[in-house]
Amino acid sequence: MIRAISSRVLCVCLALPVATATLGISACAGGPSTVDDELGAELAYLGLDRAIDRAIKLGFDGYNAASNANIPEQREAGDVGGEMTVGGKVDQGASNNKEMDLEVTLVNYNDGPVQTEYEIIYNGGPAILDLSLKGLPDANLTGSLTGTFAMDGDLVGNVALDLAITGMTQDRGDGTIERAPGTIRVVGTATSDYGVFNVDVAL
Numbered sequence: 001m002i003r004a005i006s007s008r009v010l011c012v013c014l015a016l017p018v019a020t021a022t023l024g025i026s027a028c029a030g031g032p033s034t035v036d037d038e039l040g041a042e043l044a045y046l047g048l049d050r051a052i053d054r055a056i057k058l059g060f061d062g063y064n065a066a067s068n069a070n071i072p073e074q075r076e077a078g079d080v081g082g083e084m085t086v087g088g089k090v091d092q093g094a095s096n097n098k099e100m101d102l103e104v105t106l107v108n109y110n111d112g113p114v115q116t117e118y119e120i121i122y123n124g125g126p127a128i129l130d131l132s133l134k135g136l137p138d139a140n141l142t143g144s145l146t147g148t149f150a151m152d153g154d155l156v157g158n159v160a161l162d163l164a165i166t167g168m169t170q171d172r173g174d175g176t177i178e179r180a181p182g183t184i185r186v187v188g189t190a191t192s193d194y195g196v197f198n199v200d201v202a203l
Contacts, residue, residue, distance in 0.1 A: 043194075044157075045159065058074040059086055064176040064177060078112075082121065101128075120155050123152070127146060145186075159191065168183040
């Protein structure tokens with residue numbers, strides 16, 4: 001099945017160049033680009049790949065900045081445009097086990113071209129980012145990110161994330177906490193009108 005991107009109008013070509021047909025992509029003279037379902041499902045997630053990393057980073061920034069149960073809202077621009085906001089709550093007290101209940105919101109968020117040619121802009125949320133830290137400062141990290149964002153640009157529709165997060169934390173050397181480099185793994189699904197993409201990435 002072939003879906004239109006950008007214009008929401010299906011474009012049917014009588015002949016496809018071999019080079020583009022093998023990628024599941026075609027271009028009709030005077031019409032929009034098209035993308036097949038399998039590629040579309042992958043692109044819907046890939047446009048958010050950098051955002052998952054950014055959301056976890058902002059969650060830790062908020063944790064380190066918190067003076068009470070409410071985490072100060074953390075904001076950061078996308079690589080190309082728009083903004084991500086992360087806020088929420090964290091357990092307080094002397095325990096070395098902490099729970100963070102966060103919300104992630106995107107406004108015109110764009111980290112740049114996906115696979116060099118597709119521009120996807122994301123809006124909406126809040127998605128729910130829950131992080132559990134057991135044994136701080138060198139804690140076992142588990143968590144999840146679930147929620148739906150609206151896509152615009154070269155893909156149109158919604159993408160729903162259902163992701164599990166695992167990894168480790170460490171002390172930065174100044175009493176604040178960060179992710180231990182190379183330990184974060186994200187698995188789960190990104191579901192859009194194009195289908196389901198299985199996510200399994202290391203951050």
